[in-house]
Amino acid sequence: MALLAEEVVSLSKSVQEMSVDGDEPPSHYIVKDSFIGSADDPSPSLCPFPILDISHFSSPSSSFPETEVDKELEKLKLALSSSGCFQAIGHGISSSFLDKVRDVTKQFFALPGTEKQKYARAVNESEGYGSDRIVSDKQVLDWSHRLTLRVFPEDKRRFNLWPENPYDFRDIMDEYALKIKVVTDVVFKAMARSLNLEENSFLNEFGDQALMQARFNFYPSCSRPDLVLGVKPHTDRSGITVLLQDREVEGLQVLVDDKWVKVPVIPHALVINLGDQMQIMSNGIFKSPVHRVVTNSEKLRISVALFNEPEPENEIRAVDGLVDENRPRTAVQTTTGQNSFVCRTSSQAAKHPHCLTSNMAGMPLASDGVSLSRSIQEMSMNGDEPPPEFYVKDSSFTHTDYSDLSASISVPVIDISLLLSSKDELEKLRQALSSGGCFQAIGHGISNSFIDKVREVAKQFFGLPQEEKQKYSRAVNEVQGYGHDLIVSEKQVLDWNSRLFLRVFPEHQRKLDLWPENPNNFRRWRNH
Ligand SMILES: O=C(O)CCC(=O)C(=O)O
Numbered sequence: 001m002a003l004l005a006e007e008v009v010s011l012s013k014s015v016q017e018m019s020v021d022g023d024e025p026p027s028h029y030i031v032k033d034s035f036i037g038s039a040d041d042p043s044p045s046l047c048p049f050p051i052l053d054i055s056h057f058s059s060p061s062s063s064f065p066e067t068e069v070d071k072e073l074e075k076l077k078l079a080l081s082s083s084g085c086f087q088a089i090g091h092g093i094s095s096s097f098l099d100k101v102r103d104v105t106k107q108f109f110a111l112p113g114t115e116k117q118k119y120a121r122a123v124n125e126s127e128g129y130g131s132d133r134i135v136s137d138k139q140v141l142d143w144s145h146r147l148t149l150r151v152f153p154e155d156k157r158r159f160n161l162w163p164e165n166p167y168d169f170r171d172i173m174d175e176y177a178l179k180i181k182v183v184t185d186v187v188f189k190a191m192a193r194s195l196n197l198e199e200n201s202f203l204n205e206f207g208d209q210a211l212m213q214a215r216f217n218f219y220p221s222c223s224r225p226d227l228v229l230g231v232k233p234h235t236d237r238s239g240i241t242v243l244l245q246d247r248e249v250e251g252l253q254v255l256v257d258d259k260w261v262k263v264p265v266i267p268h269a270l271v272i273n274l275g276d277q278m279q280i281m282s283n284g285i286f287k288s289p290v291h292r293v294v295t296n297s298e299k300l301r302i303s304v305a306l307f308n309e310p311e312p313e314n315e316i317r318a319v320d321g322l323v324d325e326n327r328p329r330t331a332v333q334t335t336t337g338q339n340s341f342v343c344r345t346s347s348q349a350a351k352h353p354h355c356l357t358s359n360m361a362g363m364p365l366a367s368d369g370v371s372l373s374r375s376i377q378e379m380s381m382n383g384d385e386p387p388p389e390f391y392v393k394d395s396s397f398t399h400t401d402y403s404d405l406s407a408s409i410s411v412p413v414i415d416i417s418l419l420l421s422s423k424d425e426l427e428k429l430r431q432a433l434s435s436g437g438c439f440q441a442i443g444h445g446i447s448n449s450f451i452d453k454v455r456e457v458a459k460q461f462f463g464l465p466q467e468e469k470q471k472y473s474r475a476v477n478e479v480q481g482y483g484h485d486l487i488v489s490e491k492q493v494l495d496w497n498s499r500l501f502l503r504v505f506p507e508h509q510r511k512l513d514l515w516p517e518n519p520n521n522f523r524r525w526r527n528h
């Protein structure tokens with residue numbers, strides 16, 4: 001579908017210009033499935049984003065009784081393993097300095113377009129000023145402008161993209177980044193302590209050359225906040241993100257138990273949210289929350305996000321103390337120079353633990369036969385690097401551009417118990433299947449605990465020794481059984497996973513010799 005002439009024109013106008021002119025958002029900004037809805041205001045006592053006084057965690061912590069520190073560590077662990085987000089106070093940065101950071105951000109975005117364009121992001125670059133990169137005419141665009149800058153390692157700063165106007169922007173950002181580095185070090189140590197790990201367990205993974213990327217977000221007011229989003233639902237790929245919210249205007253929402261919950265504005269607090277990399281390092285104990293930003297019909301909003309990532313050479317994997325027989329490593333992300341790939345047990349979209357993801361392409365891939373000399377799991381356990389070239393994605397897939405994250409397509413959540421009674425829900429289903437071809441089903445009548453059991457037996461099976469799993473190996477030219485991609489060509493790119501395929505229906509066609517007997521409740525789906 002090509003763009004219509006009027007749509008090209010409407011895209012040439014910036015969000016800020018449309019906001020000033022009070023334009024109705026053009027179709028490319030409209031979230032199609034009336035998905036925005038309302039969000040819950042958390043009651044202070046039940047807020048899933050606790051306020052933590054992180055001065056308890058800085059060393060020496062002797063000014064606090066040990067029991068108090070332990071209590072705060074317990075709160076930290078609970079927050080990060082449930083909502084994945086908390087508000088940090090006691091961080092040692094004065095409110096007046098935080099206001100300065102907000103002020104220079106606002107001043108930059110208030111400059112005339114021509115002035116800001118001096119710092120424009122070049123095509124295929126991640127740093128600089130701009131809006132969503134348009135990669136498809138089906139894309140839903142964010143109602144925002146951004147400036148992205150690498151701040152650490154210091155020798156990687158590209159000062160030609162750092163605004164000279166306002167005159168104190170660079171100095172303030174330099175100082176702010178240094179202060180936040182202190183905060184992240186304290187938080188990494190506390191996170192490790194909260195899991196009874198040696199306090200440098202996470203910090204060491206980040207290394208001396210850890211990355212810090214700043215993203216300044218600007219959300220102009222919008223005449224139709226019910227139709228557009230400032231940032232579509234996404235998770236951050238970082239280790240942790242430190243977010244300075246606008247002083248007054250809220251907009252950030254986090255998906256908690258399938259409901260959008262507003263993150264309250266607390267002017268002197270820093271919002272800390274966990275990213276995918278830390279979810280991997282914590283072996284899935286800490287959660288990387290899905291979040292989004294809504295717009296506002298009256299007020300513009302700014303925010304400053306600092307994304308913290310381990311140095312690029314480091315493989316991202318669960319730290320040793322969190323991996324054992326009962327809790328095998330769940331995911332690995334390896335970066336080798338320009339190429340990176342991610343192996344997950346659940347896709348980025350399937351972040352909601354009790355949702356079932358439904359897509360239109362669930363068929364098995366080509367059958368196996370030839371086995372690799374080393375299984376993926378063995379390579380993962382041994383931390384092999386670089387991976388065999390078979391597994392490395394084409395560099396065009398490299399995912400280092402933060403702005404790409406917000407271009408990710410949101411996966412609708414559909415309550416299938418409503419499908420017979422609600423036309424709206426039916427319409428959502430129609431839209432989901434005719435656009436992305438994928439949705440997340442809730443209201444399916446299967447209890448969370450049973451879904452967890454299914455996950456558990458699957459994990460236990462993959463956690464078995466290789467010889468045990470080989471008992472269920474897929475034979476050459478068969479589809480069912482345990483294995484990985486069939487190698488048919490030297491040029492082939494292999495998937496970073498192992499699989500077990502079983503036919504479950506029709507029941508008489510089950511090949512029970514391929515159904516694991518270990519774990520012993522694997523087969524007992526029903527009352528056998
Ligand atoms: O503006 C915000 O509050 C959040 C922005 C965000 O999620 C991001 O930049 O990744």
Ligand SMILES: [Fe+2]
Pocket residue numbers: 234235236291
């Ligand atoms: Fe984010």
